[in-house]
Amino acid sequence: MEATTIAWVLPHEGYDDEAALAPLRAQGLRVLPCAAGAPLPAEAGVRVLQAGLFGDPRRLRREYLLDARPTLIVAASAEQEADTLEFLKARDDVVRGLQPVELLLLRLARLLKHAGGEARLHSLQFTDELTGLANRKRWQALLAQELAGDAPAECRAVVLFDLDHFKQINDRFGHQAGDQVLRESAALLLDSLAPGDRLARWGGEEFVALLARYDRATVVADVQRMLQRLAEHAFVAPAAGGSGFERLVNRFDDTAPAPLDGEPLRRMAVSASAGLAFVRERSSFADVMSQADVALYEAKGRGRNRLVSYESLQESAGGEERDLYVRHFENVTRVLTERMTTLVTNMGRSLVEAARREANQDALTQLHNRRYFDARLAREVETAHKHGRALSLALIDLDHFHDVNATFGYPSGDQVLRRFADVARHGVRLTDWLARYGGEEFCLVMPDTDQATAERVAERVRAQVAATEILSLDQRRVALTASIGVSQLAAGDDPLGLVQRASEAVLAAKRAGRNRLAVA
DSSP: OOOOEEEEEESSTTOOOHHHHHHHHHTTOEEEEEETTSOOOTTOOEEEEEHHHHOSHHHHHHHHHTOOSOEEEEESSHHHHHHHHTTOOTTSEEEESSOSHHHHHHHHHHHHHHTTSHHHHHHTTTBOTTTOSBOHHHHHHHHHHHHHSOOOSSEEEEEEEEETTHHHHHHHHOHHHHHHHHHHHHHHHHHTOOTTOEEEEEETTEEEEEEEESSHHHHHHHHHHHHHHHHHSOEEOBOTTSSSBOOOOOTTOTTSOOOOTTOOOOEEOOOEEEEEEEOOTTOOHHHHHHHHHHHHHHHHHTTSSSEEEHHHHHHHTTTOHHHHHHHHHHHHHHHHHHHHHHHHHHHHHHHHHHHHHHHHBOTTTOSBOHHHHHHHHHHHHHHHHHHTOOEEEEEEEETTHHHHHHHHOHHHHHHHHHHHHHHHHHHSOTTOEEEEEETTEEEEEEETOOHHHHHHHHHHHHHHHHHOOEEOTTSOEEOOOEEEEEEEOOTTOOHHHHHHHHHHHHHHHHHTTSSSEEEO
Protein backbone atom coordinates (compact mmCIF):
# COMPACT_ATOMS: atom_id res chain seq x y z
CA MET A 1 0.00 0.00 0.00
CA GLU A 2 1.34 3.45 -0.91
CA ALA A 3 2.06 5.94 1.83
CA THR A 4 -1.15 7.91 2.36
CA THR A 5 -2.26 10.68 4.66
CA ILE A 6 -5.17 9.56 6.84
CA ALA A 7 -7.38 11.82 8.95
CA TRP A 8 -8.06 9.92 12.19
CA VAL A 9 -11.10 11.60 13.75
CA LEU A 10 -11.26 11.66 17.56
CA PRO A 11 -14.24 12.70 19.71
CA HIS A 12 -12.52 15.81 21.08
CA GLU A 13 -9.17 17.61 21.24
CA GLY A 14 -6.63 16.01 23.54
CA TYR A 15 -8.09 12.51 23.22
CA ASP A 16 -5.22 9.99 23.35
CA ASP A 17 -5.49 7.23 20.73
CA GLU A 18 -1.79 6.66 20.07
CA ALA A 19 -2.10 2.93 20.77
CA ALA A 20 -4.38 2.60 17.74
CA LEU A 21 -2.27 4.87 15.53
CA ALA A 22 1.15 3.33 16.20
CA PRO A 23 0.63 0.11 14.13
CA LEU A 24 -0.48 2.14 11.11
CA ARG A 25 2.45 4.53 11.37
CA ALA A 26 4.76 1.54 11.63
CA GLN A 27 3.50 0.54 8.17
CA GLY A 28 4.62 3.89 6.73
CA LEU A 29 1.26 5.65 6.81
CA ARG A 30 0.92 9.30 7.80
CA VAL A 31 -1.90 9.46 10.33
CA LEU A 32 -3.14 12.87 11.53
CA PRO A 33 -5.36 12.96 14.65
CA CYS A 34 -8.25 15.43 14.18
CA ALA A 35 -10.97 16.59 16.55
CA ALA A 36 -14.59 15.84 15.63
CA GLY A 37 -16.36 18.76 13.99
CA ALA A 38 -13.11 20.50 12.98
CA PRO A 39 -12.04 20.94 9.33
CA LEU A 40 -9.88 18.03 8.19
CA PRO A 41 -6.42 18.54 6.66
CA ALA A 42 -6.67 19.12 2.92
CA GLU A 43 -3.93 16.57 2.24
CA ALA A 44 -5.82 13.72 3.93
CA GLY A 45 -7.12 11.35 1.27
CA VAL A 46 -9.03 9.06 3.63
CA ARG A 47 -10.94 9.56 6.88
CA VAL A 48 -11.35 7.03 9.69
CA LEU A 49 -14.17 7.19 12.25
CA GLN A 50 -14.37 4.86 15.26
CA ALA A 51 -18.03 4.23 16.04
CA GLY A 52 -17.31 3.24 19.63
CA LEU A 53 -15.77 6.62 20.46
CA PHE A 54 -18.87 8.59 19.51
CA GLY A 55 -21.33 6.84 21.80
CA ASP A 56 -24.56 8.13 20.27
CA PRO A 57 -25.12 6.70 16.75
CA ARG A 58 -26.63 10.00 15.65
CA ARG A 59 -23.44 11.84 16.63
CA LEU A 60 -21.44 9.39 14.53
CA ARG A 61 -23.74 9.88 11.56
CA ARG A 62 -23.59 13.65 11.90
CA GLU A 63 -19.77 13.54 11.85
CA TYR A 64 -19.92 11.21 8.86
CA LEU A 65 -21.98 13.75 6.87
CA LEU A 66 -19.69 16.70 7.58
CA ASP A 67 -17.03 15.63 5.08
CA ALA A 68 -17.28 14.10 1.62
CA ARG A 69 -13.94 12.28 1.33
CA PRO A 70 -13.70 8.44 1.37
CA THR A 71 -14.39 7.13 4.88
CA LEU A 72 -13.70 3.93 6.79
CA ILE A 73 -15.84 3.39 9.90
CA VAL A 74 -14.46 1.09 12.59
CA ALA A 75 -17.31 -0.65 14.43
CA ALA A 76 -16.83 -2.13 17.88
CA SER A 77 -19.68 -4.66 17.60
CA ALA A 78 -22.00 -6.36 15.17
CA GLU A 79 -24.79 -4.02 16.29
CA GLN A 80 -22.71 -0.92 15.48
CA GLU A 81 -21.78 -2.43 12.13
CA ALA A 82 -25.46 -2.98 11.31
CA ASP A 83 -26.34 0.58 12.35
CA THR A 84 -23.54 1.92 10.17
CA LEU A 85 -24.65 0.00 7.09
CA GLU A 86 -28.03 1.77 7.23
CA PHE A 87 -26.48 5.10 6.19
CA LEU A 88 -23.07 4.17 4.74
CA LYS A 89 -22.49 5.22 1.14
CA ALA A 90 -21.55 2.42 -1.21
CA ARG A 91 -18.17 3.98 -1.92
CA ASP A 92 -17.23 3.88 1.79
CA ASP A 93 -16.51 0.89 4.03
CA VAL A 94 -16.89 -0.49 7.55
CA VAL A 95 -14.63 -2.87 9.46
CA ARG A 96 -15.18 -4.47 12.86
CA GLY A 97 -12.31 -3.66 15.21
CA LEU A 98 -8.76 -2.42 14.69
CA GLN A 99 -7.18 -5.85 14.74
CA PRO A 100 -5.66 -7.46 12.87
CA VAL A 101 -3.93 -4.42 11.44
CA GLU A 102 -3.44 -6.24 8.12
CA LEU A 103 -7.21 -6.31 7.62
CA LEU A 104 -7.44 -2.61 8.43
CA LEU A 105 -4.74 -1.86 5.85
CA LEU A 106 -6.54 -3.91 3.21
CA ARG A 107 -9.79 -2.08 3.88
CA LEU A 108 -8.05 1.28 3.50
CA ALA A 109 -6.39 0.14 0.26
CA ARG A 110 -9.73 -1.03 -1.11
CA LEU A 111 -11.36 2.23 -0.13
CA LEU A 112 -8.78 4.26 -2.05
CA LYS A 113 -8.93 2.00 -5.07
CA HIS A 114 -12.69 1.94 -5.50
CA ALA A 115 -13.69 5.37 -4.21
CA GLY A 116 -14.10 6.74 -7.74
CA GLY A 117 -15.36 3.60 -9.48
CA GLU A 118 -18.64 1.81 -10.08
CA ALA A 119 -19.55 1.69 -6.41
CA ARG A 120 -19.56 5.49 -6.33
CA LEU A 121 -21.84 5.68 -9.37
CA HIS A 122 -24.17 3.11 -7.84
CA SER A 123 -24.43 5.08 -4.59
CA LEU A 124 -25.56 8.15 -6.51
CA GLN A 125 -28.73 6.36 -7.62
CA PHE A 126 -30.34 6.66 -4.19
CA THR A 127 -28.00 8.84 -2.12
CA ASP A 128 -27.31 12.55 -2.37
CA GLU A 129 -23.56 12.76 -2.98
CA LEU A 130 -23.02 16.03 -1.12
CA THR A 131 -24.92 15.39 2.12
CA GLY A 132 -25.11 11.59 2.24
CA LEU A 133 -28.88 11.75 2.79
CA ALA A 134 -31.49 9.94 0.75
CA ASN A 135 -32.01 11.71 -2.55
CA ARG A 136 -35.28 12.74 -4.19
CA LYS A 137 -35.74 9.39 -5.91
CA ARG A 138 -35.24 7.42 -2.73
CA TRP A 139 -37.48 9.80 -0.75
CA GLN A 140 -40.34 9.21 -3.15
CA ALA A 141 -40.04 5.47 -2.58
CA LEU A 142 -39.70 5.83 1.20
CA LEU A 143 -42.68 8.15 1.65
CA ALA A 144 -44.86 6.15 -0.72
CA GLN A 145 -44.05 3.04 1.31
CA GLU A 146 -44.89 4.82 4.59
CA LEU A 147 -48.20 6.09 3.24
CA ALA A 148 -49.19 2.68 1.86
CA GLY A 149 -48.69 0.95 5.22
CA ASP A 150 -51.11 0.70 8.07
CA ALA A 151 -51.78 4.01 9.81
CA PRO A 152 -49.68 4.15 13.01
CA ALA A 153 -50.92 5.47 16.32
CA GLU A 154 -48.52 8.45 16.18
CA CYS A 155 -49.23 11.79 14.55
CA ARG A 156 -47.16 12.02 11.35
CA ALA A 157 -46.18 15.09 9.34
CA VAL A 158 -44.09 15.92 6.27
CA VAL A 159 -41.92 19.02 6.61
CA LEU A 160 -40.21 20.87 3.75
CA PHE A 161 -37.20 22.97 4.82
CA ASP A 162 -35.77 25.65 2.52
CA LEU A 163 -32.57 27.54 3.41
CA ASP A 164 -33.32 31.25 3.11
CA HIS A 165 -31.46 33.38 0.53
CA PHE A 166 -29.11 30.48 -0.21
CA LYS A 167 -28.02 31.91 -3.56
CA GLN A 168 -26.60 34.93 -1.76
CA ILE A 169 -24.32 32.60 0.22
CA ASN A 170 -22.95 31.15 -3.01
CA ASP A 171 -22.56 34.60 -4.57
CA ARG A 172 -20.86 36.15 -1.55
CA PHE A 173 -18.74 33.32 -0.16
CA GLY A 174 -18.44 30.91 -3.10
CA HIS A 175 -19.89 27.50 -3.91
CA GLN A 176 -17.44 25.74 -1.59
CA ALA A 177 -18.99 27.62 1.33
CA GLY A 178 -22.48 26.85 0.01
CA ASP A 179 -21.70 23.13 -0.11
CA GLN A 180 -20.38 23.26 3.44
CA VAL A 181 -23.59 24.99 4.61
CA LEU A 182 -25.66 22.23 2.99
CA ARG A 183 -23.57 19.49 4.65
CA GLU A 184 -23.75 21.13 8.08
CA SER A 185 -27.46 21.85 7.72
CA ALA A 186 -28.09 18.20 6.86
CA ALA A 187 -26.09 17.13 9.92
CA LEU A 188 -27.96 19.57 12.22
CA LEU A 189 -31.37 18.43 10.97
CA LEU A 190 -30.39 14.80 11.24
CA ASP A 191 -29.14 15.29 14.78
CA SER A 192 -32.51 16.80 15.74
CA LEU A 193 -34.57 13.83 14.55
CA ALA A 194 -36.08 11.14 16.74
CA PRO A 195 -35.48 7.43 16.05
CA GLY A 196 -37.71 6.36 13.17
CA ASP A 197 -37.89 9.81 11.55
CA ARG A 198 -36.84 10.15 7.91
CA LEU A 199 -34.77 12.90 6.26
CA ALA A 200 -33.81 13.47 2.61
CA ARG A 201 -32.47 16.18 0.37
CA TRP A 202 -35.41 17.22 -1.79
CA GLY A 203 -33.27 19.29 -4.15
CA GLY A 204 -31.03 22.37 -4.20
CA GLU A 205 -31.27 24.01 -0.78
CA GLU A 206 -34.41 22.08 0.22
CA PHE A 207 -34.67 19.18 2.68
CA VAL A 208 -37.71 17.09 3.50
CA ALA A 209 -38.49 15.12 6.65
CA LEU A 210 -41.16 12.70 7.88
CA LEU A 211 -41.73 13.09 11.62
CA ALA A 212 -43.79 10.91 13.97
CA ARG A 213 -44.79 12.32 17.39
CA TYR A 214 -47.48 11.92 20.04
CA ASP A 215 -49.57 14.87 18.86
CA ARG A 216 -49.58 17.87 16.51
CA ALA A 217 -48.35 20.32 19.13
CA THR A 218 -45.22 18.23 19.68
CA VAL A 219 -44.55 18.08 15.93
CA VAL A 220 -44.80 21.87 15.62
CA ALA A 221 -42.61 22.46 18.69
CA ASP A 222 -39.90 20.09 17.42
CA VAL A 223 -39.82 21.72 13.97
CA GLN A 224 -39.56 25.16 15.60
CA ARG A 225 -36.55 23.92 17.58
CA MET A 226 -34.96 22.62 14.39
CA LEU A 227 -35.34 26.02 12.72
CA GLN A 228 -33.95 27.75 15.80
CA ARG A 229 -30.95 25.42 15.85
CA LEU A 230 -30.17 26.25 12.21
CA ALA A 231 -30.48 29.99 12.85
CA GLU A 232 -28.19 29.85 15.91
CA HIS A 233 -25.51 27.62 14.39
CA ALA A 234 -22.16 29.31 13.65
CA PHE A 235 -21.72 28.68 9.93
CA VAL A 236 -18.37 29.94 8.64
CA ALA A 237 -16.95 30.31 5.14
CA PRO A 238 -14.04 27.92 4.42
CA ALA A 239 -10.99 29.06 2.45
CA ALA A 240 -10.33 27.59 -0.95
CA GLY A 241 -7.08 26.15 0.40
CA GLY A 242 -8.90 24.09 3.00
CA SER A 243 -7.73 25.95 6.10
CA GLY A 244 -8.77 29.22 7.64
CA PHE A 245 -11.59 31.12 6.01
CA GLU A 246 -12.18 32.83 2.71
CA ARG A 247 -11.12 36.50 2.70
CA LEU A 248 -13.35 38.72 0.63
CA VAL A 249 -11.05 41.38 -0.76
CA ASN A 250 -12.36 43.63 -3.53
CA ARG A 251 -9.10 44.52 -5.22
CA PHE A 252 -10.72 47.33 -7.19
CA ASP A 253 -12.53 49.08 -4.36
CA ASP A 254 -10.29 51.84 -3.05
CA THR A 255 -12.45 52.41 0.00
CA ALA A 256 -12.53 48.80 1.20
CA PRO A 257 -9.89 48.12 3.87
CA ALA A 258 -7.81 45.03 3.13
CA PRO A 259 -8.23 42.31 5.79
CA LEU A 260 -5.18 41.59 7.91
CA ASP A 261 -3.83 38.33 9.25
CA GLY A 262 -5.55 37.44 12.50
CA GLU A 263 -8.77 39.36 11.82
CA PRO A 264 -12.01 37.79 13.14
CA LEU A 265 -13.45 34.99 11.02
CA ARG A 266 -16.59 35.83 9.06
CA ARG A 267 -19.85 34.17 10.10
CA MET A 268 -22.52 33.30 7.57
CA ALA A 269 -26.05 34.01 8.77
CA VAL A 270 -28.22 31.05 7.72
CA SER A 271 -31.88 30.52 8.47
CA ALA A 272 -34.60 28.33 7.01
CA SER A 273 -38.31 28.46 6.25
CA ALA A 274 -40.47 25.39 6.73
CA GLY A 275 -43.82 24.17 5.44
CA LEU A 276 -45.62 21.41 7.33
CA ALA A 277 -48.43 19.10 6.26
CA PHE A 278 -49.93 16.48 8.55
CA VAL A 279 -50.44 13.03 7.07
CA ARG A 280 -54.08 12.06 7.04
CA GLU A 281 -55.82 8.80 6.40
CA ARG A 282 -55.52 7.88 2.72
CA SER A 283 -53.13 10.78 2.01
CA SER A 284 -51.24 10.34 -1.25
CA PHE A 285 -47.64 11.29 -1.95
CA ALA A 286 -48.71 14.08 -4.31
CA ASP A 287 -51.23 15.48 -1.81
CA VAL A 288 -48.92 15.70 1.18
CA MET A 289 -45.94 17.08 -0.77
CA SER A 290 -48.14 19.66 -2.50
CA GLN A 291 -49.59 20.76 0.85
CA ALA A 292 -46.15 21.07 2.42
CA ASP A 293 -45.01 23.12 -0.59
CA VAL A 294 -47.98 25.50 -0.24
CA ALA A 295 -47.17 25.99 3.45
CA LEU A 296 -43.47 26.52 2.69
CA TYR A 297 -44.13 29.34 0.23
CA GLU A 298 -46.50 30.94 2.72
CA ALA A 299 -43.65 30.90 5.27
CA LYS A 300 -41.31 32.52 2.75
CA GLY A 301 -43.97 35.04 1.80
CA ARG A 302 -44.38 36.05 5.45
CA GLY A 303 -40.73 36.98 5.75
CA ARG A 304 -38.86 33.67 6.01
CA ASN A 305 -37.21 32.01 9.02
CA ARG A 306 -40.56 30.69 10.21
CA LEU A 307 -42.85 27.67 10.14
CA VAL A 308 -46.33 27.51 8.58
CA SER A 309 -48.62 24.48 8.59
CA TYR A 310 -51.04 23.71 5.80
CA GLU A 311 -53.79 23.05 8.32
CA SER A 312 -53.49 26.58 9.75
CA LEU A 313 -53.78 27.98 6.22
CA GLN A 314 -56.92 25.94 5.65
CA GLU A 315 -58.46 27.35 8.79
CA SER A 316 -57.63 30.94 7.81
CA ALA A 317 -59.07 30.35 4.32
CA GLY A 318 -62.28 28.92 5.76
CA GLY A 319 -61.67 25.60 4.05
CA GLU A 320 -61.78 27.11 0.55
CA GLU A 321 -59.11 25.24 -1.44
CA ARG A 322 -59.49 27.67 -4.35
CA ASP A 323 -58.58 30.67 -2.20
CA LEU A 324 -55.70 28.75 -0.71
CA TYR A 325 -54.12 27.98 -4.07
CA VAL A 326 -54.65 31.53 -5.33
CA ARG A 327 -52.69 32.63 -2.28
CA HIS A 328 -50.04 30.02 -3.07
CA PHE A 329 -49.71 31.40 -6.61
CA GLU A 330 -49.21 34.89 -5.20
CA ASN A 331 -46.52 33.65 -2.79
CA VAL A 332 -44.66 31.77 -5.53
CA THR A 333 -44.83 34.83 -7.78
CA ARG A 334 -43.49 37.05 -4.99
CA VAL A 335 -40.57 34.72 -4.27
CA LEU A 336 -39.68 34.31 -7.95
CA THR A 337 -39.88 38.09 -8.46
CA GLU A 338 -37.47 38.55 -5.55
CA ARG A 339 -35.07 36.05 -7.07
CA MET A 340 -35.25 37.66 -10.52
CA THR A 341 -34.68 41.11 -9.02
CA THR A 342 -31.64 39.84 -7.12
CA LEU A 343 -30.35 38.09 -10.24
CA VAL A 344 -30.71 41.21 -12.41
CA THR A 345 -29.11 43.37 -9.72
CA ASN A 346 -26.17 40.99 -9.39
CA MET A 347 -25.76 40.80 -13.16
CA GLY A 348 -25.72 44.59 -13.39
CA ARG A 349 -23.21 44.81 -10.56
CA SER A 350 -21.04 42.21 -12.28
CA LEU A 351 -21.11 44.14 -15.56
CA VAL A 352 -20.15 47.38 -13.82
CA GLU A 353 -17.38 45.59 -11.92
CA ALA A 354 -16.10 44.01 -15.15
CA ALA A 355 -15.98 47.45 -16.79
CA ARG A 356 -14.09 48.91 -13.82
CA ARG A 357 -11.70 45.98 -13.86
CA GLU A 358 -11.02 46.36 -17.57
CA ALA A 359 -10.35 50.06 -17.12
CA ASN A 360 -8.05 49.61 -14.11
CA GLN A 361 -6.33 46.28 -14.75
CA ASP A 362 -3.34 45.39 -16.86
CA ALA A 363 -4.55 42.75 -19.30
CA LEU A 364 -1.30 40.78 -19.38
CA THR A 365 -0.33 40.54 -15.69
CA GLN A 366 -3.77 41.11 -14.07
CA LEU A 367 -2.14 43.71 -11.81
CA HIS A 368 -3.36 47.30 -11.60
CA ASN A 369 -2.42 49.35 -14.66
CA ARG A 370 -0.71 52.74 -14.98
CA ARG A 371 -3.99 54.64 -15.05
CA TYR A 372 -5.06 53.09 -11.76
CA PHE A 373 -1.59 53.66 -10.27
CA ASP A 374 -1.53 57.38 -11.05
CA ALA A 375 -5.04 57.97 -9.65
CA ARG A 376 -4.67 55.92 -6.50
CA LEU A 377 -1.15 57.02 -5.65
CA ALA A 378 -2.34 60.63 -5.66
CA ARG A 379 -5.02 59.68 -3.10
CA GLU A 380 -2.51 57.69 -1.01
CA VAL A 381 -0.14 60.68 -0.89
CA GLU A 382 -2.94 63.07 0.03
CA THR A 383 -4.16 60.76 2.82
CA ALA A 384 -0.65 60.24 4.19
CA HIS A 385 0.00 64.00 4.36
CA LYS A 386 -3.40 64.75 5.84
CA HIS A 387 -3.20 62.20 8.66
CA GLY A 388 0.57 62.18 9.18
CA ARG A 389 0.96 58.56 8.09
CA ALA A 390 3.98 56.86 6.58
CA LEU A 391 3.96 55.86 2.92
CA SER A 392 6.65 53.94 1.06
CA LEU A 393 7.07 52.96 -2.56
CA ALA A 394 9.27 50.39 -4.30
CA LEU A 395 9.98 50.65 -8.03
CA ILE A 396 10.89 47.23 -9.45
CA ASP A 397 12.75 46.87 -12.75
CA LEU A 398 13.36 43.41 -14.24
CA ASP A 399 17.03 43.05 -15.17
CA HIS A 400 18.04 42.53 -18.83
CA PHE A 401 14.44 41.96 -19.88
CA HIS A 402 15.25 43.04 -23.44
CA ASP A 403 17.59 40.04 -23.60
CA VAL A 404 14.75 37.75 -22.50
CA ASN A 405 12.63 38.85 -25.47
CA ALA A 406 15.59 38.66 -27.84
CA THR A 407 16.67 35.19 -26.69
CA PHE A 408 13.39 33.42 -26.03
CA GLY A 409 10.86 35.42 -28.06
CA TYR A 410 8.13 37.86 -27.13
CA PRO A 411 5.51 35.21 -26.15
CA SER A 412 7.99 33.81 -23.63
CA GLY A 413 8.67 37.35 -22.47
CA ASP A 414 4.94 37.78 -21.79
CA GLN A 415 4.95 34.53 -19.85
CA VAL A 416 7.88 35.77 -17.75
CA LEU A 417 5.97 38.97 -16.92
CA ARG A 418 2.94 36.97 -15.84
CA ARG A 419 5.11 34.69 -13.71
CA PHE A 420 6.78 37.66 -12.06
CA ALA A 421 3.38 39.17 -11.27
CA ASP A 422 2.29 35.93 -9.56
CA VAL A 423 5.47 35.78 -7.47
CA ALA A 424 5.32 39.45 -6.48
CA ARG A 425 1.60 39.32 -5.68
CA HIS A 426 2.10 36.49 -3.21
CA GLY A 427 5.19 38.04 -1.68
CA VAL A 428 3.59 41.26 -0.44
CA ARG A 429 1.26 41.94 2.46
CA LEU A 430 -2.51 42.27 2.25
CA THR A 431 -2.27 46.01 2.91
CA ASP A 432 0.11 46.61 -0.04
CA TRP A 433 -0.82 46.89 -3.70
CA LEU A 434 1.02 46.35 -6.97
CA ALA A 435 0.75 48.03 -10.37
CA ARG A 436 2.48 47.66 -13.71
CA TYR A 437 4.21 51.00 -14.26
CA GLY A 438 5.23 50.30 -17.83
CA GLY A 439 7.03 47.61 -19.83
CA GLU A 440 9.09 45.59 -17.33
CA GLU A 441 8.71 48.11 -14.53
CA PHE A 442 6.36 47.62 -11.59
CA CYS A 443 5.46 49.67 -8.52
CA LEU A 444 4.76 48.32 -5.07
CA VAL A 445 2.92 50.83 -2.87
CA MET A 446 3.04 50.26 0.89
CA PRO A 447 0.67 52.47 2.95
CA ASP A 448 1.36 53.00 6.67
CA THR A 449 4.87 51.59 6.19
CA ASP A 450 8.15 53.12 7.28
CA GLN A 451 11.29 52.80 5.20
CA ALA A 452 12.89 50.00 7.23
CA THR A 453 9.79 47.81 6.86
CA ALA A 454 9.48 48.71 3.18
CA GLU A 455 13.06 47.58 2.62
CA ARG A 456 12.32 44.20 4.20
CA VAL A 457 9.23 43.68 2.05
CA ALA A 458 11.03 44.72 -1.15
CA GLU A 459 14.02 42.54 -0.34
CA ARG A 460 11.73 39.56 0.16
CA VAL A 461 10.20 40.13 -3.27
CA ARG A 462 13.66 40.46 -4.87
CA ALA A 463 14.85 37.20 -3.26
CA GLN A 464 11.71 35.33 -4.29
CA VAL A 465 12.05 36.48 -7.91
CA ALA A 466 15.69 35.39 -8.05
CA ALA A 467 14.83 31.98 -6.54
CA THR A 468 11.86 31.27 -8.82
CA GLU A 469 12.34 28.78 -11.64
CA ILE A 470 10.90 30.24 -14.83
CA LEU A 471 10.73 28.35 -18.12
CA SER A 472 10.28 29.66 -21.64
CA LEU A 473 7.64 28.24 -23.96
CA ASP A 474 10.20 25.75 -25.28
CA GLN A 475 11.06 24.75 -21.68
CA ARG A 476 14.42 26.52 -21.45
CA ARG A 477 15.27 28.06 -18.11
CA VAL A 478 14.98 31.84 -17.94
CA ALA A 479 17.21 33.52 -15.40
CA LEU A 480 15.28 36.45 -13.97
CA THR A 481 16.34 39.00 -11.36
CA ALA A 482 15.12 42.44 -10.37
CA SER A 483 16.65 45.72 -9.28
CA ILE A 484 14.54 47.64 -6.77
CA GLY A 485 14.55 51.21 -5.55
CA VAL A 486 12.74 52.18 -2.34
CA SER A 487 11.66 55.67 -1.33
CA GLN A 488 9.60 57.04 1.56
CA LEU A 489 7.20 59.96 1.41
CA ALA A 490 8.77 63.11 2.85
CA ALA A 491 7.13 66.37 3.91
CA GLY A 492 6.11 68.36 0.87
CA ASP A 493 6.47 65.36 -1.48
CA ASP A 494 4.03 64.94 -4.32
CA PRO A 495 3.47 61.62 -6.19
CA LEU A 496 5.93 62.58 -8.92
CA GLY A 497 8.68 63.31 -6.43
CA LEU A 498 8.12 60.03 -4.57
CA VAL A 499 8.35 58.00 -7.80
CA GLN A 500 11.34 60.04 -9.05
CA ARG A 501 13.42 59.24 -5.97
CA ALA A 502 12.53 55.55 -6.24
CA SER A 503 13.58 55.67 -9.91
CA GLU A 504 16.93 57.18 -9.01
CA ALA A 505 17.44 54.41 -6.46
CA VAL A 506 16.70 51.78 -9.16
CA LEU A 507 19.37 53.30 -11.41
CA ALA A 508 21.82 53.17 -8.50
CA ALA A 509 21.00 49.48 -7.95
CA LYS A 510 21.62 48.73 -11.62
CA ARG A 511 24.93 50.61 -11.64
CA ALA A 512 25.98 48.59 -8.57
CA GLY A 513 25.53 45.31 -10.44
CA ARG A 514 21.74 44.66 -10.59
CA ASN A 515 19.75 42.06 -8.61
CA ARG A 516 19.86 44.25 -5.52
CA LEU A 517 18.00 46.89 -3.60
CA ALA A 518 18.90 50.56 -3.20
CA VAL A 519 17.31 53.26 -1.04
CA ALA A 520 16.65 56.86 -2.05
